[in-house]
Amino acid sequence: MPRKATSGQVFTRGMWRENPVLIQMLGLCPALAVTNTVVNGLAMGLATFFVLFCSSLLVSTFRKLIPQEVRISTYILIIATFVTIADMTLEAMVPEIHKALGAFIALIVVNCMILGRQEAFASKNTVGRSLLDAVGTGIGFIIALLLMGAIREVLGYGTFVGIPIYGANYEPWIIFILPPGGFFTIGFILLALNWWERRKLERARPGEVPGRIAVERAA
Amino acid sequence: MGDLFWIFISAMVVNNFTLFYFLGLCPFMGVSGRVYTALRMGAANIFVLTVASICAWFLNAFVLPYAPYLKLISFILVIASAVQITEMTIKKLSPALFRALGIYLPLITTNCAILFMAWTQANRGYNFFQGLAFAWGAGAGLTLALVLMASIRENLLFSKVPEIAKGNAIVFIIAGILSLAFMGFAGLLST
Amino acid sequence: MSGAGAGNGEKRVLPQAPEGAPPAPEPKEVPAWRLLLTLGAAGALAGLLIVFVYQVTQPRIQAYKAMMLRLAVSEVLRAPARWDTLYVYEGALTATPPEGVVAEDTVFLGYREDGIRVGFAITGAEPGFQDFIELIFGYDAETSTVIGMKVLSSKETPGLGDKIEKDSAFVAEFEGPEVPLQGVKAARATGAANEVDMITGATISSRTVIGIINHQLERLGPMLEAYLEEAS
Numbered sequence: 320m321p322r323k324a325t326s327g328q329v330f331t332r333g334m335w336r337e338n339p340v341l342i343q344m345l346g347l348c349p350a351l352a353v354t355n356t357v358v359n360g361l362a363m364g365l366a367t368f369f370v371l372f373c374s375s376l377l378v379s380t381f382r383k384l385i386p387q388e389v390r391i392s393t394y395i396l397i398i399a400t401f402v403t404i405a406d407m408t409l410e411a412m413v414p415e416i417h418k419a420l421g422a423f424i425a426l427i428v429v430n431c432m433i434l435g436r437q438e439a440f441a442s443k444n445t446v447g448r449s450l451l452d453a454v455g456t457g458i459g460f461i462i463a464l465l466l467m468g469a470i471r472e473v474l475g476y477g478t479f480v481g482i483p484i485y486g487a488n489y490e491p492w493i494i495f496i497l498p499p500g501g502f503f504t505i506g507f508i509l510l511a512l513n514w515w516e517r518r519k520l521e522r523a524r525p526g527e528v529p530g531r532i533a534v535e536r537a538a
Numbered sequence: 539m540g541d542l543f544w545i546f547i548s549a550m551v552v553n554n555f556t557l558f559y560f561l562g563l564c565p566f567m568g569v570s571g572r573v574y575t576a577l578r579m580g581a582a583n584i585f586v587l588t589v590a591s592i593c594a595w596f597l598n599a600f601v602l603p604y605a606p607y608l609k610l611i612s613f614i615l616v617i618a619s620a621v622q623i624t625e626m627t628i629k630k631l632s633p634a635l636f637r638a639l640g641i642y643l644p645l646i647t648t649n650c651a652i653l654f655m656a657w658t659q660a661n662r663g664y665n666f667f668q669g670l671a672f673a674w675g676a677g678a679g680l681t682l683a684l685v686l687m688a689s690i691r692e693n694l695l696f697s698k699v700p701e702i703a704k705g706n707a708i709v710f711i712i713a714g715i716l717s718l719a720f721m722g723f724a725g726l727l728s729t
Numbered sequence: 730m731s732g733a734g735a736g737n738g739e740k741r742v743l744p745q746a747p748e749g750a751p752p753a754p755e756p757k758e759v760p761a762w763r764l765l766l767t768l769g770a771a772g773a774l775a776g777l778l779i780v781f782v783y784q785v786t787q788p789r790i791q792a793y794k795a796m797m798l799r800l801a802v803s804e805v806l807r808a809p810a811r812w813d814t815l816y817v818y819e820g821a822l823t824a825t826p827p828e829g830v831v832a833e834d835t836v837f838l839g840y841r842e843d844g845i846r847v848g849f850a851i852t853g854a855e856p857g858f859q860d861f862i863e864l865i866f867g868y869d870a871e872t873s874t875v876i877g878m879k880v881l882s883s884k885e886t887p888g889l890g891d892k893i894e895k896d897s898a899f900v901a902e903f904e905g906p907e908v909p910l911q912g913v914k915a916a917r918a919t920g921a922a923n924e925v926d927m928i929t930g931a932t933i934s935s936r937t938v939i940g941i942i943n944h945q946l947e948r949l950g951p952m953l954e955a956y957l958e959e960a961s
Contacts, residue, residue, distance in 0.1 A: 352560045392618075399610050399611045400778055509707035513702040
């Protein structure tokens with residue numbers, strides 16, 4: 320690994336390889352709670368993106384002025400401000416979606432992904448790189464929410480973004496829009512990712528991985 | 539009285555914070571490996587929820603009517619400070635209790651379950667006692683979910699888990715099944 | 730999982746630490762006034778931003794809430810020409826809100842174009858199958874009949890319990906039955922004037938809706954009549 324990530328890496332790694340939700344398991348609560356439709360997932364993703372982007376901008380701009388001792392309080396203050404703004408703006412512009420997301424908009428404040436990016440990246444890097452990082456991570460978060468939302472809406476309502484995709488005889492798989500469906504969906508996505516990861520390993524080093532499994536099984 | 543009981547049971551099982559609102563998933567995934575740790579985590583949660591509930595009630599009754607737009611900021615700051623102060627007080631007064639709960643307290647302050655509880659309590663306009671019933675119900679529910687999960691995971695150590703399901707995947711699927719089982723509590727208290 | 734997350738985080742942070750390494754001018758001793766100044770400045774900025782956005786968005790939010798209320802009242806009172814807002818205070822209805830006290834309840838009294846009263850719109854909430862069901866219903870106190878019902882918010886099971894708001898046949902059951910309402914299973918209906926057919930598979934949700942209306946009328950009914958007598 321190079322000593323310093325290139326700007327391209329800073330931008331793209333959050334999207335898939337270090338996806339905040341699917342790989343790092345951050346921000347799980349909104350990712351499971353409001354993804355019963357694609358539109359709700361997208362709205363939550365965009366609101367989080369907005370908060371992450373603005374917070375990174377402020378934190379990286381003032382990174383040299385914020386003393387170590389009060390940095391966490393300052394970050395939380397900054398994040399809470401933008402969440403309040405996002406909350407009020409959503410309520411004014413799209414009240415229906417605001418009602419569907421409910422208290423989970425306020426909970427963006429405690430989304431560890433946002434505080435984590437401030438602490439790990441924005442407080443140590445230039446404004447430009449911090450914004451690249453924020454955009455990359457934010458897009459990664461939106462991708463994860465859209466994926467969850469698409470799976471759950473297609474199975475649970477039989478629609479995609481509100482458009483029916485099966486015939487009239489489709490009996491919706493209601494469990495997928497209920498809370499258990501959220502757990503099952505992310506569980507199955509992780510299964511698929513693990514399977515894919517292992518297949519890649521096996522192809523890269525034939526023979527080696529099965530051997531390791533055998534050892535693990537025996538132990 | 540019946541009202542308080544309904545609030546408690548609703549928050550504990552019918553609308554369990556972890557299994558229905560996906561709150562407090564970080565500790566749920568992180569410390570649900572052993573029943574002993576899970577119990578302590580649950581106790582610490584109940585404690586912080588109680589402090590947060592009192593703070594939220596105070597803010598909601600005396601401060602927010604004058605400045606509704608400060609709701610989120612005041613909640614997060616006041617709850618975090620209150621927990622920090624209580625933590626220091628416990629450390630002084632009862633080192634034993636501090637050792638039991640200590641390391642979990644700072645973790646919990648940023649836990650989404652706390653903020654959700656305070657936020658919902660304020661939105662529903664609960665009074666002081668209703669707020670406490672809600673907080674304790676939520677805490678009992680979190681503890682119940684944590685302990686259930688931990689006891690399943692302790693037994694999981696002795697079973698053959700498919701290679702690709704190891705790690706988080708199996709935990710999520712078990713959580714899904716638990717959540718499904720908890721759906722059976724719906725309708726428990728309606729007349 | 731937390732292990733994986735932390736691992737990733739470290740890998741990512743470590744290589745960059747030297748590059749962006751904050752100059753860390755005085756890591757040992759930062760004067761207290763600087764800490765206070767930082768927090769104060771951040772707080773002031775936050776307050777300014779929030780108040781500004783609040784001023785901009787609040788009119789729209791209020792307008793939307795007023796519109797939703799107007800829609801709900803018109804629906805359950807069959808589009809009255811206008812209505813008065815009445816406050817429940819110390820066991821009676823009053824048109825002037827009590828000063829400084831939160832009213833226990835508010836009801837709306839609708840009038841037709843020619844000034845004839847249509848009825849009261851009353852809200853209520855009780856625990857249903859999953860969580861609270863909140864609804865508004867129209868009530869004609871002179872004939873003791875329900876005029877209409879609309880669910881304002883509920884979290885009932887999609888496909889079963891949520892029929893209380895989405896099943897138009899069930900909602901239509903509340904156009905004209907006498908009170909106190911009596912919920913019956915469709916097969917056992919006798920055609921009595923106070924019967925409401927419940928939804929198959931959502932008995933608890935249906936019963937809650939009926940219960941909310943009955944309980945609210947038990948409590949408020951005498952006050953509504955007293956108010957009408959006084960007014961006429």
